[in-house]
Amino acid sequence: MSRFQFPWKTEARIAADxxxxxxxxxxxxxxxxxxxxxxxxxxxxxxxxxxxxxxQAAAYCRRVDGSSERAARRSERLGEVWLDLVYVFRSLRRTxxxxxxxxVILGVSxxxxxxxxxxxxxxxxxxxxxxxxxxxxxxxxxLQPTGDEVSTSIAxxxxxxxxxxxxxGLAGLNGRVLALGVGGTPIAVQSQIVTANYFDVxxxxxxxxxxxxxxxxxxxxxxxxxxxxxxWRERFQASPTVIGSAIxxxxxxxxxxxxxxxxxxxxxxxxxFDLFVALGGARALDRTVDxxxxxxxxxxxxxxxxxxxxxxxxxxxxxxxxxxxxxxxQSPRDRRFRAAPMxxxxxxxxxxxxxxxxxxxxLAGLALFAASLNAGGLLLARGMSRQKEFALRQALGSGRGxxxxxxxxxxxxxxxxxxxxxxxxxxxxxxxxxxLVPALPIRLDFEFALNGRAALVLxxxxxxxxxATGLLPxxxxxxxxxxxxxxxxxxxxxxxxxxxxxxxxxxxAVTFAMLVGAGLLTRTVLKGQAAEPxxxxxxxxxxxxxxxxxxxxxxxxxxxxxxxARVQAFPGATxxxxxxxxxxxxxxxxxxxxxxxxxxxxxxxxxxxxxxxVSAGWVETTGLPMVRGRVFSPADLPGGPSVVMINQTMAxxxxxxxxxxxxAVVVNGRRSEIVGVTDxxxxxxxxxxxxxxIYLSAxxxxxxxxxxxxxxxxxxxxxxxLLAGAVAELGPDLPLDPVGTLxxxxxxxxxxxxxxGGATIGVAILTLVLAAFGLYxxxxxxxxxxxxxxxxxMALGADxxxxxxxxxxxxxxxxxxxxxxxxxxxxALGMALRSFLIGVxxxxxxxxxxxxxxxxxxxxxxxxxxASRAARLPPTSxxxxx
Amino acid sequence: xxxxxxxxxxGTADILILKAVxxxxxxxxxxxxxxxxxxxECLGLQDAGLYQALHRLERSGSVRSExxxxxxxxxxxxxxxxxxxxxxxxxxxxxxxxxxxxxxxxLDAKRLEVAG
Numbered sequence: 001m002s003r004f005q006f007p008w009k010t011e012a013r014i015a016a017d018x019x020x021x022x023x024x025x026x027x028x029x030x031x032x033x034x035x036x037x038x039x040x041x042x043x044x045x046x047x048x049x050x051x052x053x054x055x056q057a058a059a060y061c062r063r064v065d066g067s068s069e070r071a072a073r074r075s076e077r078l079g080e081v082w083l084d085l086v087y088v089f090r091s092l093r094r095t096x097x098x099x100x101x102x103x104v105i106l107g108v109s110x111x112x113x114x115x116x117x118x119x120x121x122x123x124x125x126x127x128x129x130x131x132x133x134x135x136x137x138x139x140x141x142x143l144q145p146t147g148d149e150v151s152t153s154i155a156x157x158x159x160x161x162x163x164x165x166x167x168x169g170l171a172g173l174n175g176r177v178l179a180l181g182v183g184g185t186p187i188a189v190q191s192q193i194v195t196a197n198y199f200d201v202x203x204x205x206x207x208x209x210x211x212x213x214x215x216x217x218x219x220x221x222x223x224x225x226x227x228x229x230x231x232w233r234e235r236f237q238a239s240p241t242v243i244g245s246a247i248x249x250x251x252x253x254x255x256x257x258x259x260x261x262x263x264x265x266x267x268x269x270x271x272x273f274d275l276f277v278a279l280g281g282a283r284a285l286d287r288t289v290d291x292x293x294x295x296x297x298x299x300x301x302x303x304x305x306x307x308x309x310x311x312x313x314x315x316x317x318x319x320x321x322x323x324x325x326x327x328x329x330q331s332p333r334d335r336r337f338r339a340a341p342m343x344x345x346x347x348x349x350x351x352x353x354x355x356x357x358x359x360x361x362x363l364a365g366l367a368l369f370a371a372s373l374n375a376g377g378l379l380l381a382r383g384m385s386r387q388k389e390f391a392l393r394q395a396l397g398s399g400r401g402x403x404x405x406x407x408x409x410x411x412x413x414x415x416x417x418x419x420x421x422x423x424x425x426x427x428x429x430x431x432x433x434x435x436l437v438p439a440l441p442i443r444l445d446f447e448f449a450l451n452g453r454a455a456l457v458l459x460x461x462x463x464x465x466x467x468a469t470g471l472l473p474x475x476x477x478x479x480x481x482x483x484x485x486x487x488x489x490x491x492x493x494x495x496x497x498x499x500x501x502x503x504x505x506x507x508x509a510v511t512f513a514m515l516v517g518a519g520l521l522t523r524t525v526l527k528g529q530a531a532e533p534x535x536x537x538x539x540x541x542x543x544x545x546x547x548x549x550x551x552x553x554x555x556x557x558x559x560x561x562x563x564x565a566r567v568q569a570f571p572g573a574t575x576x577x578x579x580x581x582x583x584x585x586x587x588x589x590x591x592x593x594x595x596x597x598x599x600x601x602x603x604x605x606x607x608x609x610x611x612x613x614v615s616a617g618w619v620e621t622t623g624l625p626m627v628r629g630r631v632f633s634p635a636d637l638p639g640g641p642s643v644v645m646i647n648q649t650m651a652x653x654x655x656x657x658x659x660x661x662x663x664a665v666v667v668n669g670r671r672s673e674i675v676g677v678t679d680x681x682x683x684x685x686x687x688x689x690x691x692x693x694i695y696l697s698a699x700x701x702x703x704x705x706x707x708x709x710x711x712x713x714x715x716x717x718x719x720x721x722l723l724a725g726a727v728a729e730l731g732p733d734l735p736l737d738p739v740g741t742l743x744x745x746x747x748x749x750x751x752x753x754x755x756x757g758g759a760t761i762g763v764a765i766l767t768l769v770l771a772a773f774g775l776y777x778x779x780x781x782x783x784x785x786x787x788x789x790x791x792x793x794m795a796l797g798a799d800x801x802x803x804x805x806x807x808x809x810x811x812x813x814x815x816x817x818x819x820x821x822x823x824x825x826x827x828a829l830g831m832a833l834r835s836f837l838i839g840v841x842x843x844x845x846x847x848x849x850x851x852x853x854x855x856x857x858x859x860x861x862x863x864x865x866x867a868s869r870a871a872r873l874p875p876t877s878x879x880x881x882x
Numbered sequence: 883x884x885x886x887x888x889x890x891x892x893g894t895a896d897i898l899i900l901k902a903v904x905x906x907x908x909x910x911x912x913x914x915x916x917x918x919x920x921x922x923e924c925l926g927l928q929d930a931g932l933y934q935a936l937h938r939l940e941r942s943g944s945v946r947s948e949x950x951x952x953x954x955x956x957x958x959x960x961x962x963x964x965x966x967x968x969x970x971x972x973x974x975x976x977x978x979x980x981x982x983x984x985x986x987x988x989l990d991a992k993r994l995e996v997a998g
Contacts, residue, residue, distance in 0.1 A: 017949075018937075021959045024952070025911040025929060032915075052930030061937040068941040 009069055011062075018061045026051055080402065081409070088410045102375040102414050105770065106469070107421030109364075109371035110461055112763065114426040116364035117457050118449075120357045122269065125453070128344045129263035131203025132304075136267075136342035137311045139170070139301040139318060141335045150335065151297030154279065154289075156325060157195070158217070160301075163321050166314040168306050169201040172299030173267075178275055178285065179548035179735035181248035182235050185728060186548070188735035189231070191249075191275035192266060193282045199226070199260070201304050202267065208232075209243040209258035216278035219291045223254045223281025229262040231274035249277065250285045250548045251733045267302070269344035286547060302342055315339035356752060359832065363514070363763045368461065370510050372415075372468030373503055374770045378777055379410065379473045380500065403477040411470030419462050423450070472499060500781075501814045504774045508818025511771040512855050513825035514764035519847030520830055521757030523840045528750045529743075537743035539621065540714045541582060542723055547704040549733035556704050557638075559731055564615075566726045567710055572718055575621035575711035578698060579614040582707055582745050583622060593694060594666040595654055609650060610691045611667070613706075615698040619645075619678065621711050622742075627651075629661045629676030636697050642672035643697055648680040650692035667694060714741050753836050768855065772862035775811050779866040782810045783873075790870055800871035807867035808860075815859055819852070826851070895927055895935050896944075897978060900963065900971040903945055907960035909952060910936060936961060944970050 009017075026047045033043035048054070092099040127133045141150045152160070152172065161170040174193040179186040192198075196216035204211070207229055215221060225247070227236075236242045246253045254277065266273030282289045282298075290296065305314050318337040326334060345353060394403065427450065476499065546556040560578065567576045580589060592606040600606050618624075619631040627648055636643050644665060651660045663674050680690050698706065712719045720739040727736055783790070790803060798806075830842030840847075898921075902913045913936075914929050939945045944967035952958040963971065 017959070020957060021910060022933065024909070024956055024958050025914065025933075027956075028911040028952070029914075029929075050929060052928035054930060057930035057934050060934045064934075064937040064941050071941075 008073055009065075011066065014065045014069065015058075015062055018058050018065065021061075022051070022054055022058060026054075081405075084402075084406050084409050085413070088406070088413050092410070092413065098378055099414065099417075101773070102378055102469075103417040103421060105371050105773075106368075106375055106415055106418030106465060107425065108766065109368040110418055110422030110458075110465065111425035111429070112766070113361075113364040113368045113461055114422060114454070114458065115429070116357075116361045117454070118426070120361055121453065123345065123353050123357060124350075126269070128267055128269070128342065129261070130267070133342065133344075135304050135307070136202070137303055137305055137314060137339040138342045139303060139315060140338045140340065141297070141301070141322075142338055143335060152299050152301055153294045153296055154282075154291040154298050155294045156322070157299050157301065159325055160318055160321055161195070161197075164303070164314070164317060166306055166309045166317045167303035169197050170301060170303040170318075171195045171198045171201040172279075172301050173198060174282070174298055174300070175266075175273070176286075177545070177735075178277070179250050179733065180235075180275060181251070181733070186248070186733060186735040187235075188548075188737055189274045190266075190272060191277060192273050193277050193279055193285070195279050195299070198276065201302070202264075203304075204261055204264060206258040207261045208240060209256070211258050212278045216280050218280050219283060221278070221280035223249075223252065223284050224257045224278045225249065225254045225281075226258040226260055226276040227256055228260050228265050228272070228274040228276075230265060230272065232259045248733075249275070251550050252281075252284045254281060254284075267342065267344060285550075287550065287552070288547075301337075311339040311341065352752070355835070356756060359756060360759050363759055366510055366514075367763045367766050368465060369468055370507055370767050370770055372465045373472065374507065374774050375414065375469045376411070376472035377500055377503060377774050379407070379414075379469070380476055400477065404474045407473040407477050408466065408470035411473070412466045415462050415466045415469060418465070419458060423458065472503065475499065500774075500778055504771070504778055504814040505818040505821065507767065507771045507774050508815055508855070508859070509821035509825050511764065511767040512819055512822030512851055513829050514760060514767050515851035515854055516822075516826035516847050517829045517833060518757060518760040518764045519850045520833060520837055520840055520842065520844055521753050521760055523844060523847055524753045524837050525750050525757055527839045528746065528753070536746055537741050538711060538714060539742040540708075540710045540712070540719045540723060541740045541742055541745060542708045542710075542727070543705075543737055544578075544708055544727065544734065545705045546731065546734065548735055549731055551704065551731075553702050557702060560706065563708070563726060563730055566730075567708070567723065570710070570712065570719060570722050573710050573712040575617060576709070577615045577618035577621040578706040578708045579612055579618050580698070580703065580706060581612050582709075582742060583624075591667055591694070596664055596666075598654055606666075607654075607692075610693040611696060612693065613696045613698040613701055613703060614645075615706075618698075618709070619676075621709050625679040627677040627679060628659075629674070631676055632695075632697050632699065634699070636699055638700050638702070640700070642670050642700055643675045644672045645676040645678055645695040646674055647678050647690070647693040647695075649690050650694060651677050653692050665694065667696065672696075709742065714739070753838075756833070756836055768858055771855075772858050775815070775859055775862040776866060778814070779807060779811050779863050780869075783807060783866050783870040786870075787873065790873060791876070794873070803873075804864075804867045804871040807870045808863050811859070811863035811867075815856075819855075823848075893974070894978075895931065896939065897971065897974045898927070899932065899935055899939065900944060900967055900974070903961050903963050904968065904971060907948070907950065907962045909958040909960050911958070913961070939967070943967070 026044070029047035029050065030040070030043040033046050034040055038046060128136070130136065141152050143150050151174075157170070157172050161172075164170050172195045176191060176193065177188045178191040180189040194212075196212040196214055199206070199211040206226070209226075211226060212224065216224060227242075232238055232242065242256050243258065244255065246255050248254070260276070265271075277285065283291070289298065303314065305311055315337045319335070322335045322337060343350070394400070544560075546559050551559060564576055564578070567573055589611045590608050591611045593609055594600070594606040598607075614632065616632045616634045616636065619626060629645070632643065632645070644667065646660060646665075654660070655663065660674050660677060664671055665674060666672070678695070708723070710719050710723060714720050723739050724736055727734060790806075793806075794803060826848065827843065830837070830844075834842050837844075898917060899913060902908065902916050902920075908916075910929075910933055914927075914932055917927060917932070936945065936947075940947055940961070943964060945961045946964050947959050947961045949957060950960045
């Protein structure tokens with residue numbers, strides 16, 4: 001009996017078959033009975049009666065047949081898929097180079113996308129590792145009427161925390177670097193001075209020991225601390241005996257009472273805090289802390305809202321309480337409180353982060369898509385050799401659906417291989433993101449983790465990549481006309497070629513846009529570097545804070561005086577100074593000034609200007625040009641007449657038609673004389689306007705904090721090494737940061753541009769390589785297909801150059817179309833990047849020129865190889881081979 | 883009203899059908915006729931039940947079917963035994979013979995003298 005079965009049976013067909021079968025039986029039996037002598041009608045009735053319940057039996061048989069039909073179909077399909085899979089593996093093994101190229105290209109692209117996702121997940125999706133993070137709110141104090149954010153004094157905090165009814169708990173923190181001494185030179189540790197209920201409000205449970213008790217806020221209690229799990233492992237070898245032991249923090253003994261849970265390193269994403277000191281011990285670490293002083297803000301507040309209470313209600317309540325507080329203690333500070341969800345990311349920062357992350361994700365997605373399409377192109381080119389086979393299969397009755405499925409299966413197998421490579425790359429390079437991040441003054445901590453969410457994202461990416469990879473070959477397979485293919489013997493008959501050209505054009509466009517984007521960002525960074533002080537790489541910088549060692553003013557002054565004297569004697573040091581802030585640095589200091597003869601705006605008591613404190617020798621060391629007047633000198637003594645310098649913007653604003661020198665300004669209540677006017681350059685962060693600025697004399701106005709700057713050869717054996725040695729000797733209790741350079745610091749200011757620029761350049765290179773592959777493949781294929789024609793041309797007298805030209809023209813058309821679309825795409829990308837481009841137009845001609853030249857260079861090289869091969873074909877072999 | 887023959891247990895019906903099919907392609911009506919003659923109408927298997935059993939046996943892979951033409955040129959569905967069905971028939975026939983023999987032995991036995 002033949003097992004060959006034609007089309008699958010439908011429900012109706014099954015029902016008809018069952019009915020026919022039964023009918024045959026009944027008719028046959030009736031005939032038999034008739035032959036025995038019964039009347040025809042009686043015979044039929046008798047046969048039906050003998051048969052039994054026909055309706056029930058038919059229903060039963062239909063059900064049974066239907067289910068066996070479905071089972072047969074399933075196993076047939078499974079068998080087909082298995083056969084296809086075997087076929088795919090066999091055919092991939094026949095062309096290992098193509099398979100390998102595709103898997104690597106897709107693997108790298110998948111890794112880029114995964115890294116982009118990891119960043120987005122860490123910054124925007126992942127929640128803080130605390131209990132019910134959605135009920136936590138950050139409570140910002142805002143000064144009225146300016147809206148400036150202010151922190152809350154310890155005394156105010158205690159009143160607010162006691163009176164609030166909308167919050168189940170109000171906690172506060174003060175972030176700062178503390179010097180942690182565990183034998184040897186102290187290390188600088190990102191720390192928080194926190195209120196006693198800090199961990200309770202976050203809803204955390206200690207990994208070891210305990211958290212602070214209710215009395216830990218009281219001034220004068222013995223200072224206690226909780227350390228992070230990471231610090232516990234790194235510095236204390238995860239020893240349980242650390243509980244109850246004393247460490248030295250800023251030179252003061254502090255008892256460790258607990259270790260925080262492993263996932264927790266402070267309530268801000270990306271930042272790692274390692275040391276949490278109870279508020280009661282704050283004064284021991286920092287003498288300027290005064291728990292009774294309501295005029296000095298100290299704590300950032302956050303709280304947990306009572307169930308059913310809206311965060312806005314909590315903010316209103318705190319505002320009301322603050323008003324009462326201001327009235328009862330006659331504080332001049334008029335505050336409002338604003339509540340924001342505690343996402344772990346600063347609300348203002350979040351906007352920028354969303355922007356950067358969106359851009360990075362878009363770039364990564366675009367690269368993956370381009371890589372997938374390209375892989376599809378390579379598959380298609382390779383598939384051409386199988387055209388005849390496909391056509392044959394189709395002619396023999398293999399459905400188009402099955403051919404399409406075969407293409408998608410092949411794509412799926414390749415993408416699965418790529419996913420493995422991508423995952424290995426991502427996990428292997430999970431700390432690579434930190435390589436892109438230059439040393440920040442704060443410690444950043446990011447990590448890619450393969451969790452359920454990441455697996456889901458990977459599955460989605462694989463699906464998209466598979467569809468995009470299989471798209472081109474599948475469309476080609478679906479549209480194929482077997483008759484034509486068999487007849488013309490394997491040419492693709494125009495359609496696939498047109499598809500490929502479209503696709504190459506698209507790639508050219510994306511590549512060109514990426515190159516231009518990379519160019520724009522690079523130009524921005526280069527421009528910024530050009531604007532930095534001359535020889536910034538030869539200026540060593542070292543931030544110092546003698547409050548770490550609890551020095552008072554006279555000890556602090558003595559330390560800086562002695563250090564400067566030593567550094568001046570270093571061989572090669574040509575300038576030494578210190579200042580509160582670096583040029584182009586982060587942070588912002590402002591002061592209110594009064595200017596005799598210039599009235600402030602109604603309701604204001606003065607003008608807000610930027611400030612910096614700089615020592616004698618600072619202008620010479622940084623090379624900041626003076627416009628007029630003199631610089632600070634060692635003769636400007638602490639007790640002497642108070643002197644200041646101003647910048648050109650400030651001079652223009654307040655003395656537009658007069659000489660500002662010898663004029664008086666009142667800064668922080670001190671009447672001072674303007675002795676010099678500096679150039680405007682070099683202080684505003686990139687993209688921010690220059691502001692009026694006033695320079696106070698660091699020699700006259702003391703602060704324990706300063707950044708030392710030394711001009712000279714910055715090497716570990718030269719200035720940097722000497723500097724570290726001198727500080728360690730003069731202040732053994734001081735934590736020692738690595739000695740940096742001013743250039744590195746300026747680079748930091750361009751961090752977003754560098755991060756984005758790096759990502760764009762990476763993606764641009766990837767797409768450039770892909771486009772080159774695509775062009776090469778297109779031309780190589782064209783040359784193979786036109787071998788006969790080329791041979792005829794050569795036989796008729798065409799020379800090598802004209803053949804080469806003919807082949808190159810095949811590549812030129814998609815390049816021209818692609819470049820045209822690329823200009824539009826680049827313009828769109830430029831506009832998207834606009835906020836990151838400082839001093840560079842989104843339509844910067846140089847970026848377009850460099851992008852165009854780079855692309856055309858690579859593209860013509862990719863086209864030239866197959867074109868030259870065409871030109872070298874001996875005419876006879878071309879004719880034979882056709 | 884006719885005297886109704888004893889109902890067949892399902893397993894018994896299956897083994898009889900497998901036996902009927904074992905001589906080569908045969909349609910349902912012929913099976914029914916053969917069963918009636920072979921059992922001398924002692925065992926009652928309604929035709930409706932016969933067809934249900936056939937379809938069930940086809941699903942389980944014991945028999946396979948094909949449409950063909952009957953002696954008088956009508957479309958009829960012919961069944962035949964698969965290799966699997968043949969093994970099943972042998973196995974069950976053995977089991978059934980042993981069972982029947984055991985039951986027969988018991989029924990033919992003399993009364994036992996049981997001590998105590």
